[in-house]
Amino acid sequence: AQSVTQLDSHVSVSEGTPVLLRCNYSSSYSPSLFWYVQHPNKGLQLLLKYTSAATLVKGINGFEAEFKKSETSFHLTKPSAHMSDAAEYFCVVKGTGGFKTIFGAGTRLFVKA
């Protein structure tokens, strides 16, 4: 069985400070993991993905995530937040055994000036 938990429903940071969005997963198989971003009234855009290559994955817009199997985590980070990063972020797990894709509940990121 697979599941994904985003540990914070919302996170607030000041512009220029680091961002940490937390995601834990559960999967019976070696999973693929993704982070998507959704700006208001827009579709979901892929930020980055982990597919069993390097455990530190770099994505677009300065975001990166580290796959930690021992902690079953895939947290999303960015060294310095920008106002344009304010959006909702979804952690997604996908098993290798089929088409099942599980979305987390989302974390809304607020960026203060």
Added chain:
Amino acid sequence: ETGVTQTPRHLVMGMTNKKSLKCEQHLGHNAMYWYKQSAKKPLELMFVYNFKEQTENNSVPSRFSPECPNSSHLFLHLHTLQPEDSALYLCASSQPTAGRTEAFFGQGTRLTVV
């Protein structure tokens, strides 16, 4: 621009109307999906099509009727909807291989049922 286009972007319809949402992709993908995104709820997968065949229907009410005439196009036909069906409807596509491929999403259709 993700390569997945949804029309219309916004739709307001009465409960007795019939309307259709359209999704189009030219990414060469063979899997297409409909998702429903309601306020304060997780994203809900509605339907999955692989090579034009429906492979998943997550207990969606029959007032939602999907159609996939070819691998590039996906429709969602709507009739006698309820106000609680108001939501953002997202279409996505991917390669149908199990595992390590990501989905590409359209911008969504914001549906309001009055």
